[in-house]
Amino acid sequence: MKVEWQHTDKNAPIGVFDSGVGGLTVVREIMRQIPNEKIIYFGDTARVPYGSKSKETVTRFSKQIVRFLNTFQVKTIVVACNTASAYALAELERESDIPIIGVVKPGARVASEVTHNGRIGVIATEATIGSKIYNQYLTLLNKDVTIYGKACPLFVPLVEEGLWVDPVTDEIAKRYLTELIDLDIDTLILGCTHYPLIRSTLGRIMGEKVTLVNPAYETARELKELLTRMDLLGDHAPVLGENQYQFYVSDMAEKFKSFANSIIKYGILSAKTIHIEEYYTDER
Amino acid sequence: MKVEWQHTDKNAPIGVFDSGVGGLTVVREIMRQIPNEKIIYFGDTARVPYGSKSKETVTRFSKQIVRFLNTFQVKTIVVACNTASAYALAELERESDIPIIGVVKPGARVASEVTHNGRIGVIATEATIGSKIYNQYLTLLNKDVTIYGKACPLFVPLVEEGLWVDPVTDEIAKRYLTELIDLDIDTLILGCTHYPLIRSTLGRIMGEKVTLVNPAYETARELKELLTRMDLLGDHAPVLGENQYQFYVSDMAEKFKSFANSIIKYGILSAKTIHIEEYYTDER
Numbered sequence: 162m163k164v165e166w167q168h169t170d171k172n173a174p175i176g177v178f179d180s181g182v183g184g185l186t187v188v189r190e191i192m193r194q195i196p197n198e199k200i201i202y203f204g205d206t207a208r209v210p211y212g213s214k215s216k217e218t219v220t221r222f223s224k225q226i227v228r229f230l231n232t233f234q235v236k237t238i239v240v241a242c243n244t245a246s247a248y249a250l251a252e253l254e255r256e257s258d259i260p261i262i263g264v265v266k267p268g269a270r271v272a273s274e275v276t277h278n279g280r281i282g283v284i285a286t287e288a289t290i291g292s293k294i295y296n297q298y299l300t301l302l303n304k305d306v307t308i309y310g311k312a313c314p315l316f317v318p319l320v321e322e323g324l325w326v327d328p329v330t331d332e333i334a335k336r337y338l339t340e341l342i343d344l345d346i347d348t349l350i351l352g353c354t355h356y357p358l359i360r361s362t363l364g365r366i367m368g369e370k371v372t373l374v375n376p377a378y379e380t381a382r383e384l385k386e387l388l389t390r391m392d393l394l395g396d397h398a399p400v401l402g403e404n405q406y407q408f409y410v411s412d413m414a415e416k417f418k419s420f421a422n423s424i425i426k427y428g429i430l431s432a433k434t435i436h437i438e439e440y441y442t443d444e445r
Numbered sequence: 446m447k448v449e450w451q452h453t454d455k456n457a458p459i460g461v462f463d464s465g466v467g468g469l470t471v472v473r474e475i476m477r478q479i480p481n482e483k484i485i486y487f488g489d490t491a492r493v494p495y496g497s498k499s500k501e502t503v504t505r506f507s508k509q510i511v512r513f514l515n516t517f518q519v520k521t522i523v524v525a526c527n528t529a530s531a532y533a534l535a536e537l538e539r540e541s542d543i544p545i546i547g548v549v550k551p552g553a554r555v556a557s558e559v560t561h562n563g564r565i566g567v568i569a570t571e572a573t574i575g576s577k578i579y580n581q582y583l584t585l586l587n588k589d590v591t592i593y594g595k596a597c598p599l600f601v602p603l604v605e606e607g608l609w610v611d612p613v614t615d616e617i618a619k620r621y622l623t624e625l626i627d628l629d630i631d632t633l634i635l636g637c638t639h640y641p642l643i644r645s646t647l648g649r650i651m652g653e654k655v656t657l658v659n660p661a662y663e664t665a666r667e668l669k670e671l672l673t674r675m676d677l678l679g680d681h682a683p684v685l686g687e688n689q690y691q692f693y694v695s696d697m698a699e700k701f702k703s704f705a706n707s708i709i710k711y712g713i714l715s716a717k718t719i720h721i722e723e724y725y726t727d728e729r
Contacts, residue, residue: 207506214696215696215697217696218491315603321497328616332613413502438725441725
């Protein structure tokens with residue numbers, strides 16, 4: 162049931178979610194670009210990863226999370242996960258009264274702008290590649306581009322194991338990327354929010370002629386534009402001691418916290434565990 | 446609420462569950478050793494993996510699955526997942542009227558029997574190693590053994606990617622196993638149901654002086670003994686066309702089916718998807 166309702170509180174929080182920790186690379190950009198905003202982050206660490214799961218399941222999980230975030234009266238939601246953006250965004254938007262933005266469209270837009278030869282590679286999870294969502298957006302933006310998608314299922318576990326710079330990550334990256342190099346792409350979209358963490362490895366293997374596109378930066382920019390346009394940009398800095406950034410997870414809050422601290426350099430974060438299945442309803 | 450009730454139907458099915466596909470290595474052994482049994486298998490493919498998640502979450506998920514399996518009036522349940530056996534078995538047993546067996550105890554028993562020098566290695570998920578469950582069982586069985594646990598979090602994704610025999614799997618295995626080799630173990634428990642699938646790699650690296658223990662075989666043997674003792678061993682071969690083995694998953698039934706067919710050589714299996722969250726209750 163969609164209720165017509167317009168958010169008017171500029172200083173309401175922004176909701177951000179991901180299957181786990183990857184979305185923190187997007188949160189980091191939001192913090193940098195619009196530092197006055199409050200953020201409620203949810204990482205679905207009990208059910209991570211999403212990238213090997215089905216559209217139906219990822220959509221069901223995403224809806225539960227949107228229900229959870231809405232309990233905070235968020236003014237907008239950022240789907241900081243490529244798989245959830247690919248599979249669930251359209252349906253989430255249809256059911257929502259507040260704007261919801263994903264990471265795919267911003268990434269596609271910048272890639273279509275920076276390519277010279279019109280040959281764009283996308284690396285992402287099996288789910289995102291299988292959805293062909295980047296192809297859809299890119300073809301809408303520019304009919305003359307050719308898109309080459311490559312699923313890289315081992316990157317997420319390698320990143321989560323901390324092997325950001327490691328011969329094994331090098332070897333796996335070479336296997337995944339060789340065919341994209343051979344296809345003479347000049348632009349590579351990092352189509353999974355974990356991948357910016359191995360950007361140096363990816364950049365070295367692709368060579369300096371290939372531009373790497375990290376959708377996190379563009380997503381934060383699009384969010385800022387959206388909030389400005391709707392007159393919903395936060396207009397006062399949070400007061401000292403106020404909990405500007407709140408992190409929730411469905412499991413393993415301590416582990417999340419320590420990983421988060423390695424990505425976001427804003428000191429100790431607190432993270433709370435909630436039972437996300439409780440936001441399950443029959444309407445799904 | 447525990448109801449006093451004794452199963453009397455010898456030909457009722459056996460329930461088996463795992464976080465995903467790993468438990469199929471146990472099912473394969475059950476099929477071999479007691480071919481007259483009917484099996485209901487559940488793989489929690491929507492929430493896989495369990496090995497990086499908490500005791501509380503794995504226990505909650507396991508209880509939901511037991512509720513689902515009980516709808517088939519199973520005569521016994523096999524927890525074919527080391528992480529769920531480590532974290533949830535004690536609580537599942539407390540609440541159940543039917544016998545529930547895990548994979549940890551059978552693996553520990555055989556390891557304590559085959560070791561000569563009393564130095565036993567255990568490789569498993571972070572969760573299983575962190576629980577120290579193998580240490581508890583092994584020390585109970587034999588006070589003179591020393592146990593060395595090593596979490597191997599990348600093995601599951603490597604197995605699921607099909608890199609069963611691959612230089613990358615070799616390299617990762619060497620990193621994980623070197624310290625166990627240096628510790629002069631003579632017995633290595635494969636403490637995760639995925640690991641028998643890379644047994645040849647593990648065996649080559651450990652060398653022929655180290656005995657690899659696959660708890661799947663022992664678990665099936667223990668199951669057979671239990672059913673015999675309780676006079677619940679299936680006593681007639683399923684009739685032609687009867688669906689002796691039923692597979693359920695929480696997601697990606699087709700992918701599961703193709704993986705299952707690479708492990709179990711019994712021809713085409715069918716697999717159905719169910720929503721496991723529906724078995725969530727407040728009592729958790």
